[in-house]
Amino acid sequence: MESTRRGGQAAWWRFVFLAQPAAGGHPPGVAEETDKDPKDELLRALEAADASGFLAAAEEVHYADLAAIYEDLDDEQRDFMLKTIGPELATDVIAELPDTLIEEALNHFKPAQLRVLLGNLSDDDRVDVFQVVSKEAQVRFFSLLGPRDKELTKNLLKYDEETAGGRMTTQIGRITADMTVKQAITVLRRDREDTETLARIFVVDAEGRLVGKIRLRDLAFSTWDTPVRDIMEEADEFVLATADQEEAARMLSKYDLIVLPVVDEFHHLLGVLTYDDALEIVQEESTEDIEKLAAIGGDQSEVSYLNTTVTMHYRRRVTWLVGLAFVSIASGYVMFRFSEVLQQAFVLSLFLPMVVAAGGNSGGQAATMVIRAMALGEISTGNALRIAWKEARTGLFLGLSMGIAIAGFITLVLPSMQSTTGGGFDFPHLALAVAVAITVQVLSATVMGALLPICARAIKLDPAVVSAPSLASTVDVSGMLIYFTVAAAILGLR
């Protein structure tokens, strides 16, 4: 009896898994072949417009590599590639393409082929497509979906692109707690084609609320009539659909999860995020932060650097550059107003760029530290006072160190290069003036650099809008003011 039941269970295992062709596909790609490299084959067939050779080679190459190759092709070659591989394989390739190339790629297909292709996409990839194509294409593509996919897509499109809900897949193993193992297995078997990962199966109650999780192997080793409730574990880690995607990625990373369930505010299970989503999110968010910190605007380009057009590079950089240029006029104006002070002692110009730049540099360091710590979830706006206190001390010590170093230079080295200061004051006074100015400038810029991103966050802006260049342009103004005011006071200029 025991053995028969077990035999019966082994049969469903076979049925569920061996019959599942998509559970891997295990495409080659980086194989160290002793014979010819399929990627070279591919390019050769492409040059020769040899469709059957191309198709044969394409089947040997991982679709992620096919997508990378596609990016580097010209229009005609792209058309050849997509038509040759056909809608089935093209589905995998298009899901890997950068956002900006997706609509164009889809337009290579006729409606009948598009219907196949859009139907083949996993639900989260399909939503990605709808999120990035034009309004016109959205309507056209939507009309090609089957009724269930229409419903699913509409539901997923409700969530913002950068939230857990916007990135989740709904194709998951999902059973209810009051099922028996046998019933659970029947459901999983029925749904298996829609199920992206069976690494974790989630258990819901009659209302669809998340109540537990279970592993396939636990189902496999329990008797048919065991209630799922008895063998499931608590699903302790989950994330709200409206939560920022970064928060979800942090949880996957912190708890080393393969799958993280996504729920609504009533704890209904909506879908899951997987470890590969976490990797993508972390890559994207880091790139975004890095670019913002360098005052590069606009949406992050998913197209590789070399495939981004000059026009696109130009567009993402010009706004900030022109804006910051006009901010710099404020620094110029301060300098212009203090022209008489400068004219009385042109030696001051030797240290003007130093004092000014020191603010941008130290402020930029502080801002970067704080922005990164916020991105990693280490600090929040509630820590503003502690952060200000820490940065004030750090900034003071940094400013003093720089002041002492530069005062040493002015009193010990400079006299050997210049016989007089040329302003009616001695080197020690000049040293004092520059040292005091740089200390005040570094201290104030460090605190500002740390607090501005926190203020941005407090008013719901991305902290990384406080880019290093915009911060530098701001503290340049204060640097000019501090330098000339301090120098005039200490050196007795007017």
Added chain:
Amino acid sequence: MESTRRGGQAAWWRFVFLAQPAAGGHPPGVAEETDKDPKDELLRALEAADASGFLAAAEEVHYADLAAIYEDLDDEQRDFMLKTIGPELATDVIAELPDTLIEEALNHFKPAQLRVLLGNLSDDDRVDVFQVVSKEAQVRFFSLLGPRDKELTKNLLKYDEETAGGRMTTQIGRITADMTVKQAITVLRRDREDTETLARIFVVDAEGRLVGKIRLRDLAFSTWDTPVRDIMEEADEFVLATADQEEAARMLSKYDLIVLPVVDEFHHLLGVLTYDDALEIVQEESTEDIEKLAAIGGDQSEVSYLNTTVTMHYRRRVTWLVGLAFVSIASGYVMFRFSEVLQQAFVLSLFLPMVVAAGGNSGGQAATMVIRAMALGEISTGNALRIAWKEARTGLFLGLSMGIAIAGFITLVLPSMQSTTGGGFDFPHLALAVAVAITVQVLSATVMGALLPICARAIKLDPAVVSAPSLASTVDVSGMLIYFTVAAAILGLR
């Protein structure tokens, strides 16, 4: 017969997996408990020095959270925590701690406890420990290892910390191609306590060279006497042990792998990297790049921002700041040399900060784009010419746009604020001078910003050493030179 055999196989499944207590542990942690939060319980017990209460609460909290809590404690509380939870649970907590806290944490334990703790660590976590503790502690801890762990640790320590070999775990399912399914299962069962993940089992030949991979479910559904060779798949994706950890993370990410095998140059299987390693690597490398770009030096702190001391913050920032300050004297010197030009037309000072800063900003953008593209593997030093050509065009258009904008300001707006230019020339000439200077400055800074990181890479330096501030300090000098030379020529100053 068929059914008996299947029954026999089910028995080993039960044996291998149900008997495996560590295969999860499934700690709670983020549970939305209706009753009290275990983290609050934990802190309450800590305050009250209530050991049994603390232990009970600690068992309800994920060890990643315990590690985060540990970081925020003072010395006495840390001692209480470690002693209360004991070496078993402390193993998991210590493996999650930032590098700088590990040695101190281990020193809370007596040798006998340390022996347990070090033995419990997974081999990659153990190597991490040896990589971060002092020489003295290395010797002391090493003497506490069992003979097999000694051997393993010595082998793993050969690889640099930031390579695939330095991060891999060697605790993997590993069978040979000529085994039968029955033999393979026997081996996996014997080794199961040493095996970190069975998500993918790798197949080697008699010499230990990687020849294939297989999933547990494939073993489970084949008959006892099937040779492994017949059911394994090709292991197409792998990475060399000496490869940079970033390359390994990129492969895990690109091919959505859970496990990536690590081999030596003779294709011997050494170990594996897993998806959670990839996440960690990507996080670390991004933080490193972001910090370097802001001229923050030294080793990236794994301690959270608030737990990093002021001294440590100071140390990581001071070197670059002082160094850059002295570089700025070069800009000051150029300004000083051109004092006569400036004195003839002080109105030039209005646009001096603008022209100078425009170089730093546009160069910083270009450098950031290139550095990020290199980090993502999109470009290499071989693309230098294409990159230079792309950036030259982008820089030219950016410079022209800024020049036109500022020329418009000088001819249309400035005359209403200043009655004369005060230098014996008219506003259109001033506009021309500033526009030409800013165009030349932006063009040259953009190309320099793009090429310097590539040069750094070419001489085996990290491209991110070309930080935005160091680039800015460099192009500040050229900016001063360009501005004064162009202005003097166009405006007829000397």
